[in-house]
Each structure stands twice: as C-alpha cells, then as structure tokens.
Amino acid sequence: MKTKITELFSIDYPVVSGGMVWCSSWRLASAVSNQGGLGLIGAGSMDEQVLREHIRKCRQATDKPFGVNIPLMNPNSEKHIECVIEEKVPVVFTSAGNPSLYTKKLKDNGIKVVHVVANTRFAKKAEDAMCDAVVAEGFEAGGHNGKEETTTLVLVHQIVRSVSIPVIAAGGIASGEQMLAMMALGAEGVQIGSMFAVSRESSAHPAFKQAVFSSKEGDTMLFFRKLSPTRLLKGNFFDMVAMAESRGATKEELLELIGRGRSRKGIFEGDLHEGELEIGQAASLLDEEKSVEDIFKELKEGFERAKNRIRQID
Amino acid sequence: MKTKITELFSIDYPVVSGGMVWCSSWRLASAVSNQGGLGLIGAGSMDEQVLREHIRKCRQATDKPFGVNIPLMNPNSEKHIECVIEEKVPVVFTSAGNPSLYTKKLKDNGIKVVHVVANTRFAKKAEDAMCDAVVAEGFEAGGHNGKEETTTLVLVHQIVRSVSIPVIAAGGIASGEQMLAMMALGAEGVQIGSMFAVSRESSAHPAFKQAVFSSKEGDTMLFFRKLSPTRLLKGNFFDMVAMAESRGATKEELLELIGRGRSRKGIFEGDLHEGELEIGQAASLLDEEKSVEDIFKELKEGFERAKNRIRQID
Numbered sequence: 001m002k003t004k005i006t007e008l009f010s011i012d013y014p015v016v017s018g019g020m021v022w023c024s025s026w027r028l029a030s031a032v033s034n035q036g037g038l039g040l041i042g043a044g045s046m047d048e049q050v051l052r053e054h055i056r057k058c059r060q061a062t063d064k065p066f067g068v069n070i071p072l073m074n075p076n077s078e079k080h081i082e083c084v085i086e087e088k089v090p091v092v093f094t095s096a097g098n099p100s101l102y103t104k105k106l107k108d109n110g111i112k113v114v115h116v117v118a119n120t121r122f123a124k125k126a127e128d129a130m131c132d133a134v135v136a137e138g139f140e141a142g143g144h145n146g147k148e149e150t151t152t153l154v155l156v157h158q159i160v161r162s163v164s165i166p167v168i169a170a171g172g173i174a175s176g177e178q179m180l181a182m183m184a185l186g187a188e189g190v191q192i193g194s195m196f197a198v199s200r201e202s203s204a205h206p207a208f209k210q211a212v213f214s215s216k217e218g219d220t221m222l223f224f225r226k227l228s229p230t231r232l233l234k235g236n237f238f239d240m241v242a243m244a245e246s247r248g249a250t251k252e253e254l255l256e257l258i259g260r261g262r263s264r265k266g267i268f269e270g271d272l273h274e275g276e277l278e279i280g281q282a283a284s285l286l287d288e289e290k291s292v293e294d295i296f297k298e299l300k301e302g303f304e305r306a307k308n309r310i311r312q313i314d
Numbered sequence: 315m316k317t318k319i320t321e322l323f324s325i326d327y328p329v330v331s332g333g334m335v336w337c338s339s340w341r342l343a344s345a346v347s348n349q350g351g352l353g354l355i356g357a358g359s360m361d362e363q364v365l366r367e368h369i370r371k372c373r374q375a376t377d378k379p380f381g382v383n384i385p386l387m388n389p390n391s392e393k394h395i396e397c398v399i400e401e402k403v404p405v406v407f408t409s410a411g412n413p414s415l416y417t418k419k420l421k422d423n424g425i426k427v428v429h430v431v432a433n434t435r436f437a438k439k440a441e442d443a444m445c446d447a448v449v450a451e452g453f454e455a456g457g458h459n460g461k462e463e464t465t466t467l468v469l470v471h472q473i474v475r476s477v478s479i480p481v482i483a484a485g486g487i488a489s490g491e492q493m494l495a496m497m498a499l500g501a502e503g504v505q506i507g508s509m510f511a512v513s514r515e516s517s518a519h520p521a522f523k524q525a526v527f528s529s530k531e532g533d534t535m536l537f538f539r540k541l542s543p544t545r546l547l548k549g550n551f552f553d554m555v556a557m558a559e560s561r562g563a564t565k566e567e568l569l570e571l572i573g574r575g576r577s578r579k580g581i582f583e584g585d586l587h588e589g590e591l592e593i594g595q596a597a598s599l600l601d602e603e604k605s606v607e608d609i610f611k612e613l614k615e616g617f618e619r620a621k622n623r624i625r626q627i628d
Contacts, residue, residue, distance in 0.1 A: 001627060119532065121531075149532065153465065153495070154595050172467045175471060181495035185492065218460075218464065226560070246540070284464075310498055
C-alpha cells in the first residue's frame, strides 16, 4: 500500500505503533517494523541508558525503519533527544509539548520528525516548525489526552483541512475498517496504541492485558481535567479518582492521589489495585492476546472488507 | 445510492436529519425529505397538538417519506405515540428510553421503528424488540448523550458487529467524507444533527446559529454526568455548570441550576445568556448558514471525494 506516510518513512504499510510507556519496548517496535509498519519505542518510561539499550536491540531485531516517541514534558526529554541523535534513529515522534523545541535540531541530524497533536492549533504549529507529519490523536486515546476532548472522527477531518503535511490518525483505532475510515477522511496512515499495548510482544504485564480483554464499553474514562486529561481503565485507582473528582477535588488533592510510579505499577507490574491502568477506548474491542503478525493480518483483512463494502455502494 | 436504509425507508440518499428539540420543525423535515433523505420532526419540544400540526404541514410540503422522533422520557411521549399512529406517520425514531415500550404497537400500525442507542446492550434490546434499525449515536452528539461516552468511531464499529439490523451512524458527522467513513465501518446510513440544526430551514434562533458558527474546537463539552450526560455549547450557562461541577455540585444542586425551559430559551429564543445551547462536537466544522439543498450537494461531493481517495490507495 502506498501513501504519503509509507513514502515518508520508507515502510510498506501505513501503520505506526504508538510509543507507549511500559509497553513499547524494542520487542514490540521491531515486531511492528518487521511486519512493514513503523514500530515506535516509548521513551517516556525509560531513562537515557535504557532507551539506548532498546534502540540497539531494536536495530539488531530488524533492518527496517523504526522510531522513538519522546514526550517533551518528561524530565529526561533533553537526554532522550541527544540519545536518538547519537544512535541515528531514523524517525522521532514528539508529544506533549512544543514542537518548535527540538524539531530543527532533529531534522538537522537527518531525523524525520512527527509531532502528536490533539487540536488544529498545534497541528499548524507543528507544520510551522517543519515537522514532516502530525499525529491527530482524538479523545479515544489512552493515557494523556487533549483538553478539547475532540474525537478522532472530528479531529482528523478538521486537521486534514488545516495543514498540508501528512496526517496520521490516532485514538480508538483497532481494526482495518476503522483504518480505511480514517483514510476516507484524508489521513495518510494510522497510529494504533491499545491494540499493540496488549499484543504478545508488548512488555505490559499479563494481568494488565487481561484487565483490558475483560473490559466493556464505558470501562475507560477521561479523568484529571484539572491537571492533564488522562484516560484510565476501570479498577481500584479509577474508582478513587472518580470519587475524588465527583466531590470536587482540587488540583493539589489530585496530585497527591496520583503520587508517583503508578503507571509502572499498573501496566508493567500488573498491580491492578494500586496501579494506574492507561488504555484507550478501543479496549472494549479487544478480547485476546494476539501476535503482531496476526494483528497485521487482521488489519489487512478488515481494510479489504471495508473497501469492498464501499465499492458496493453505488 | 442504495443501502439497507434507503430501501427500508424508500428514500434516495441514506441521510436522516436528527429530530432535535426547537430545530426540527415540519420545515426542516420536509426540506430534508424533498432532497431524498429522511427528515424527522422533533416531538421533544412539542405538545400533541403542535406535533399534529407539524406532521400535517410536513405532509403538505412533501410527498416523500418523513418521520417523527419521540424521546420516551418526555412526559408527553404516550400522547405523541397516539398522534403518530392517528396521523399515519410512516417512520418513528424513539430515543432516551426502553425500545420494548411502544415498538410492537407502532409496528402493528404499519410504522417503521428505529431506536437511538449509545451502547451495544441497548442495540441488542432494540433488535429483540423488533426495531427495524438502530441509530448508534456517539459521544460527539449534542444534547442528551450516553453514560459510556463511547465515540462514534468506536461505537459504530462495535454495534455493527453485534446486531444484524441496519445501523445508522450518528454523532460528529457533518461531511460526506465522514459519511463514507461510517459506511466503511458497516453503517447503512447516517443521522446528522448539528449541521441541520443550523441550516436555513431549522427553527433555531439566528443568534443560536451564529454562536455555533463562531465556535471552535473544545467549545462543546459534556456535562451533567450525575444526572443525564448532556453536551452543551460554551456560553454563560455552560460556565455556570462547569463551575458547579468543578466544585463537586450534587444532583440536587445541578437540577436546581438547570431549572426549566432553558433549551427553549437558548435554541428557540436565542437567549445566549440564560439559555441552554445544545449542539454536537461537529459545531466546530460549521461556519455559515446553508440551505438543506446546499448541504445535500456538499454531502454528495464529499462522499465522492472520499471514494476517490480510497480508490487511489492500492
């Protein structure tokens, strides 16, 4: 399949795996790249040394292009930037921050740069900063999320009309049919998070994956609107946050409730009681662990099914 | 265009206009039906006599099929049901309530029945109640909304896989590209609200329409999760509700804040200060008043553009 995104990254299929904390290791990233997509390593849960190790292992596991996602709010982000430059990573996705911060530096070092946005204003900012593409990530996405709460269906349509760089759709996508739907809106590819977060190659804990598989509609919700909106999966921590917000908890109270290290506990250690479980709304579409290879097969089949559907409407 | 929805309603184009309070008069409904879609009269803001008048005027204004939307939580709903049976309305959409309540009665009187749902459980309930189709309405929709907050992109995908009756996608749709995207997911048609709510033929007040045209991303939000989730447009009432909820207002405090007659004030009388402004997330995609005829032209053009886009991906 050829789109501006497959051409930009020199990949075979316009699917990017999100660079998710505690999930997106070298193992997941290389598996996705080996299937013809673009695998991302998630630097958000790594220090510089761990990131370097993952980049090197990823390079051993695949000769295809891969990338690193760097959340710019992370205290290690400057070191992460240095690291990807030294390691000559071909593609970097930046998120949660200002795209004009490092884009030039990365591009001067021959790195393709994509910025993740949740509104048109930042999409234009990313274009002005000379990013090669943007990810338009909607309300459905797991973990950190935009303040506008614009859904993928509305956001992608809006951003495609507002910038001329390629748009990658993200948030709520877990099938080939949805992939085609996004390309109908003008997206040149998709970024998929949740489905890869619970794939066989993800580093997430089996208990976390199981919690996702047994979740139903309405089992993820957006919280922390007073701090930075974050989508969580139902569980003990979810209930605590819901109760606190319902009684009007302040920023300070919420910060104290979050504490430290909860996402590691929840996603990596599988502590469903104390941990923070971050996953997207697509969780309710997922019901068993699959290999990255099988996921790609399914995506391709779903895409073809949707294409045939559209062909028959005339 | 032929789909199960055009065949079910004997219409030319699989577009339904939402039956919206204070917007969906005989004028809007007949204009939509005259363009080949299915126009709905919104009974929610009418008593029985007003509804009867609108049905009769609609019949004078079009010889094409049209329908009535009846919210089942409305105190007048039983009288509305009697009225549509007496007036031999060909199609009824029921919403906000139990689909098993009136479906049999309506169908026994030769009326096609569609129920509006926000989750799979109610879609199956509607199918069991022998509804002819369901509207899968996502988080993006204006006014009353589902507790699960599932977006249209996720919900439509989920419901299409769960029932065998035709699915009409709703929530956030304001273009032909989005229409094709929904049909890629397996929807057989779309219901469009916001775009028709601010069309020339809508009974909404010009000041309300103008507020929608000047709105931007993030300017509609979901409130009243403690009562019945409702999407509102920014303004004075929006700010009051946001403040109350932020400090943890109780159900009782929220009920008092809502008071009575606010949606009439906001939408029909154009009181942007005291009124409740109900509109969907698609508001940010709308920027000027258009006739229903022009809207249909645009939808068809957008649909063809998206189709060509998909054709080129190979």
